[in-house]
Amino acid sequence: MGVETGRITTDIPARLDRLPWARWHWLVVIGLGTVWILDGLEVTIVGSMSDALKDPTTGLGMSSSQIGQAGAIYVAGACVGALFWGHLTDRFGRKKLFLITLGVYMVATVLTAFSMAPWWYFGARFLTGFGIGGEYAAINSAIDELIPASYRGRVDVAINGSYWVGAAGGALLTIPLLDPTVIDAEWGWRLAFGLGAILAVGILLVRRNVPESPRWLFIHGRDEEAEKIVHGIEWTVSEETGEQLPDVDETITIRQRRAIPFTTIARTVFTLYPKRTVLCFSLFVGQAFLYNAFFFTYGDTLSTFLGVDQTGWYIAVFALSNFVGALALGPLFDRVGRVRMITFTYVFSGVLLGVTGFLLGSVSAVSLTILGAVIFFFASAGASAAYLTSSEVFPMETRALCIAFFYAIGTAAGGISGPLLFGWLIDRASASGDITGIAPGYFLGAGLMVAAGVVEAFLGVKAEGRSLESIAQPLTAEDANDSEDAGEPTPR
Template identity: 80%
Template sequence: MASGVELGRIETDIPARMDRLPWARWHWLVVIGLGTVWILDGLEVTIVGSMSDALKSTDTGLGLSSSQIGLAGAVYVAGACVGALFFGQLTDRFGRKKLFLVTLGVYIFATVLTAFSMNPMWYFAARFLTGAGIGGEYAAINSAIDELIPAQYRGRVDVVINGSFWIGAAGGALLTIPLLDPTVIDAEWGWRLAFGLGAILGVGVLLVRRHVPESPRWLFIHGREDEGERIVAQIEDGITREKGPLAEVSDTITIRQRKTIGIALIAKTVFTMYPRRTVLCFALFVGQAFLYNAFYFTYGDTLSTFFGVEQTGYYIAIFAASNFIGALALSPLFDTVGRVRMIAGTYILSGVLLAVVGFFLGSVTAVTLTLFGAIIFFFASAGASSAYLTASEVFPMETRALCIAFFYAIGTAVGGITGPLLFGVLIENASGSGDITGIAPGYFLGGALMVIAGVVEIFLGVKAEGQSLESIARPLTADDDAPAPA
């Protein structure tokens, strides 16, 4: 894709007008319409984790082994990586709204395919496509949310929305309890219905999402400033009726408009203009991806294999609730205490706690392991969510969606694919002896990656709280000679 031809130069106050808005009902529309994707992701991951035994059955399931359960998790994440990169560049090129509608459609279609799986290969292929839809959602949604939410609320909103994954996780865990109870629903249909219900929820989200507008910031850069002005004026009119007169703004930015931004320019921006931020995002994504995908994708299998738990849904629901409560409780601190302190603190603390639990695995029960996990991930949840926040706000607007996709894909490929595969193998190797300490190396590695990422944040983190996106990272099309931050 070549760099787009320059369309003209405009001076606009849209960023300042969007950032000075008070919180209003319109912002809740954005949160509900866009943020619910993480609920769907949580539902997907949890259903798979909770129904490992159902999928292993050769009579009513697909005859999967523990290593294949781990492989299914890795395939899902691989699809998410590919989808993020593919749809991420399309999001920067064709707009946020078109892509967050398309990617949700891909998710719904693939989830229905999963429900009709006839054999392991079909199941793996459907999981790959489902992951591709979710990966594309991450790029399209995070970029849209940050461009529509005022600067003073951006940190807490991002952390809570990304943390809402655990609402879906808790719902999915509880949902699988009756669906996997053969006295309630035939075992052959229960796990299929679980996937089908995820598709139904996706259709509901799609109906709400239609009312979320295109990002005005994306519009004015791509030569559609009149449309951007109309959207901002409509938002301001609605908030004025609800909240009263709005403050005047004087800050403007001059933009050299382009139809498209070339991949070469985006790559140059990430690797040469912002090398410190590139290292930072890579460390944050690898740490959280390994921790979550390794531990959570195989958690249900761990409970059933080593502790004989038949209904893992209750345990996973408690674990998931702690994750969301942590993101909700800690999120305001990312805007007040600050990004660097909170990100470094949550990463290092959760990493240290996970490693400590690894030393005591031989003496845990299903209940105490869940309790330890709830405490660790109370902090880890907010930290993991902040990785998406960081990648979304520290690079120029023209590259935002693709940067999110890039770091999600690379970090998740390193941590998110290897994690489930490693844990799947560790569980299978240790299952013969029934000794859970065989999976301790996975805990130690996950803890180490989180601590390393926290230390990187201390030295390379960006103090982005309360700042406009344009001041954190100057747009590539900005018509000024101010030096870009490292």
């Protein structure tokens, strides 16, 4: 399967990177990037409907600990799905997998809506996460390989930040859906999950028009198909912008292979790029614990300690600040640079979270939401950049699996333990009515974020404006063997 099938010299990467922004690129953004809206919708619906799920008559009779367990199970499914689908994405192509994983999500979220008992709900949440996890690997790799180098940072940060559009939408949707005077309490929370499947159908219709990654195609011996796709993109972009595209003279010589052995991929991550491996692991652990620990149980915190009956408005404000932060700060990741911006957003948001932990004893629902909005205005852009980093700094043949690997490992460490820890802290603190009982979780999340920012300052890669092939040379490039034996390249 790993046998060389040919050798070509191609200018496809340079041709894709020199394209001006056009409506065609919006097709890619809408068709692929909107998956984060689904993820935000899923997580927020669960966070907003904790009381509805606890009701033994109209809900499923779940406890706060079980709500936290359900969040952990969803993340566990996403971790397993990321690894499973990530390897298949690198082997069989981006397009096949981003269509299949969306289908898995649609089926699973419908099953969630029909939950009849906690065990059913847990199983459906695992499958939903299983589909979403595969989306992360397939989508991030496809987006980075289709978006021009000069726009890649801001587009990636904004797209990952669109998670919060779904979060805000989910929070607002739960207001009427969980109002028994509008919709029967037994059906409201089920309809909330069903709406996710309806949105996914619309995304699937758009996504069918997004092409396979030409970079993936020419490495896997399908250079004629890659050339045809790039020629079509160039014609479309030229027509849409009215610009004559300049010629390129930058080429790369590739040894084409049908598949890359898993041992080669593992050797690449742990032997050729050990510093980048530490960097990505640190970024993912920090942001995963911060977000999953705080946000999975944010609605429960408002209702349990601060007397909020309808958490949707608070979560919508919190979510909006996250998305605005990604949009506002995203361009700076291309202009100011990856290392400076990631370091700043991680360290600053971590320090602010630690301060919030000390203030918990005196907060109200409004002040806690304001503090959270300020913290995650900065944290959102940094967390999005973790996905950007993992998709940029490793060779193309390993891109999807590397995204999946770091997402799974980092999220397993922070995203599974976070909801479990916070669920336990809330149960324990609610017995005494003391909200400061959840402060240790805040302090831990703050410490991990600051530590990750420090790692970025020392090990970060200056990837802004550079082609993916110059950041990490493809394994199948003609002189790849020489570079593999030379140790980790020095970031420029």
